[in-house]
Amino acid sequence: MGIFSWLQYDFMKNAFLAILLITPLFGMMGTMIVNRKMAFFSDALGHSALTGIAVGVAFGVNNTSLSMVIFAVVFALLLNFISSKAPSSTDTVISVFSSCSIALGLAILSQGGNFSRYSSILVGDILSITPKELVYLSVILLATLAFWFFVFNKLLAVSLNRTLARSRHISAAWLENLFAVLTALIVMASIKWVGILIINALLILPAAAAGNISGNMREYHFFSILFSVFSGVLGLVISYYTNVATGPTIAILASIIYFAAYWWGSQNNV
Amino acid sequence: MRKMIMPCGLHCIKVNHLGVSFGGQEVLRDINLHIHCGSLNVVIGRNGAGKSTLIRAILGDIAHTGDIEFKDRENGRIQKLKIGYVPQSMNVEKRTPVSVYDMVASYQSNVPVFLKRGKKIRRRIEEHLNIFEAGYLIDKQVCNLSGGELQRVLLSMALMDSPNLLLLDEPVSGIDKNGMELFYRTIYQLKKNYDLAVILISHDLEYVKQYADKVVLLDGSVLKQGSVREVFQSPEFARVFQSGKEEV
Numbered sequence: 001m002g003i004f005s006w007l008q009y010d011f012m013k014n015a016f017l018a019i020l021l022i023t024p025l026f027g028m029m030g031t032m033i034v035n036r037k038m039a040f041f042s043d044a045l046g047h048s049a050l051t052g053i054a055v056g057v058a059f060g061v062n063n064t065s066l067s068m069v070i071f072a073v074v075f076a077l078l079l080n081f082i083s084s085k086a087p088s089s090t091d092t093v094i095s096v097f098s099s100c101s102i103a104l105g106l107a108i109l110s111q112g113g114n115f116s117r118y119s120s121i122l123v124g125d126i127l128s129i130t131p132k133e134l135v136y137l138s139v140i141l142l143a144t145l146a147f148w149f150f151v152f153n154k155l156l157a158v159s160l161n162r163t164l165a166r167s168r169h170i171s172a173a174w175l176e177n178l179f180a181v182l183t184a185l186i187v188m189a190s191i192k193w194v195g196i197l198i199i200n201a202l203l204i205l206p207a208a209a210a211g212n213i214s215g216n217m218r219e220y221h222f223f224s225i226l227f228s229v230f231s232g233v234l235g236l237v238i239s240y241y242t243n244v245a246t247g248p249t250i251a252i253l254a255s256i257i258y259f260a261a262y263w264w265g266s267q268n269n270v
Numbered sequence: 271m272r273k274m275i276m277p278c279g280l281h282c283i284k285v286n287h288l289g290v291s292f293g294g295q296e297v298l299r300d301i302n303l304h305i306h307c308g309s310l311n312v313v314i315g316r317n318g319a320g321k322s323t324l325i326r327a328i329l330g331d332i333a334h335t336g337d338i339e340f341k342d343r344e345n346g347r348i349q350k351l352k353i354g355y356v357p358q359s360m361n362v363e364k365r366t367p368v369s370v371y372d373m374v375a376s377y378q379s380n381v382p383v384f385l386k387r388g389k390k391i392r393r394r395i396e397e398h399l400n401i402f403e404a405g406y407l408i409d410k411q412v413c414n415l416s417g418g419e420l421q422r423v424l425l426s427m428a429l430m431d432s433p434n435l436l437l438l439d440e441p442v443s444g445i446d447k448n449g450m451e452l453f454y455r456t457i458y459q460l461k462k463n464y465d466l467a468v469i470l471i472s473h474d475l476e477y478v479k480q481y482a483d484k485v486v487l488l489d490g491s492v493l494k495q496g497s498v499r500e501v502f503q504s505p506e507f508a509r510v511f512q513s514g515k516e517e518v
Contacts, residue, residue, distance in 0.1 A: 031384075035366065035368075148382070148384070149382055149385075150380075152382050152383070152384055153375065153376040153377075153379065153380060153381075153382060153383055154376070156368070156372070156373075156376040156383065157376040157377045159361065160360050160361055160362065160368070160373060160376065160412075161357050161359075161360050161361060162331070163326055163329060163331045163355065163357060164355055164357050164360075164377065165377070166329060166330065166331040167329045167330075167331070167353055167354075167355040167437075168377050170377075210367070211365060211366070211367050212365060214367035215367060215369060215409075215411050216367060216368070216369035216371065216372050216383075216409070216411070217367065217368065217369070217372045217383045217384045218383070218384055218385070218386070218387075219367065220367040220384070221384040265365065
């Protein structure tokens, strides 16, 4: 048996491809989410998936993925809007809306004792991904790359100083909403495979680790994507041999990298 | 280094009846300013007088009533006003992986900073940093700069578009007395050697006395404006800064 023997099954091949599509995406988006201190925001967004499904079920929609995506986009825009208006601090506002939405979702889905039907989304299952869904993921990856290419500078400018960005005619609110919607789409597109409970770990950990050892944006992106892909692929292989769920394995690896990078960063005074 | 243009004194910027309200509360009312190129205009006032709000309103960052016009005094033609803004601080915490190049390029260029360094933009940034002897900072992380270094970087960034008006919030933290002196001397050089007007929010009346061409005393509205002597000897000034206590 060679070292690639785990690739002999189709479901492993598909999962491998999915990892190669999702992890660079997460590594890239994570840089901005960490920079903009939106970790809690993306966490709340992940949890809102449950509510989106519940809303779909409540309205008798057949395709709950659709209701999930629509709900997440609305939720993201709402969070953005309310955070900009609210007098109390952003994390409190996000927490209020997140708890409210998840309680609503759980209430609807648990009605009649049926919650176990939906519990798979909590942990996710990357091995069940189909070729058609891989195509969707590729489209999202390409769209994000294009977005990143054209908008990243402006997004960074806004995150560094809104008023200064405004003086350069960069529209902060518009960009922030666009970024929130894109984050919502990406989280929703991958949540079935990654799982609600750990999706934020994959979004935040590689970027946070990279931030510890990078001095500029190029290093930051390079390391974030590298860590993300590395922990993704290695996590998949390890989970195959140890028979542990893939998502948590990846998250554990990413955490280890984070602590190593933190240590390395403080040793070398980056 | 950029060609220096002596100020012609023929351009002027007029702020007419500017007013700002937040949630029904009037923060600024009926502000009228007349600013000439080549002059240093300093806004003073106690905390909460609306100084920063005035700057943000002029920048168009918050909604305001009234208007701002930029005129050629010779033929009265109205032109588009280019504003350079120097904020007090940037949102960077320790270990934020943003270099000076990244920061400046993110505002000035469309070459994605995460991908590669644009050679042309890098040279342009370096040239402008060199005006304030800050060229060596280009690859440093923004979060590791001292207060004075950051100020010089932000100043050179503000000059990159050849603005007609420079808006500055005086740095309050991280700069020692020597740095402050240097800051004011730099501003003085700028207004003398470049064709622009400067509006500066100040917290230090000593420097205002020394360097300002015109002083605006603000407290919701303009209480008094004019030369340093006119404003500093007015009863309004005495009322705001009671018993000569210079806490701003």
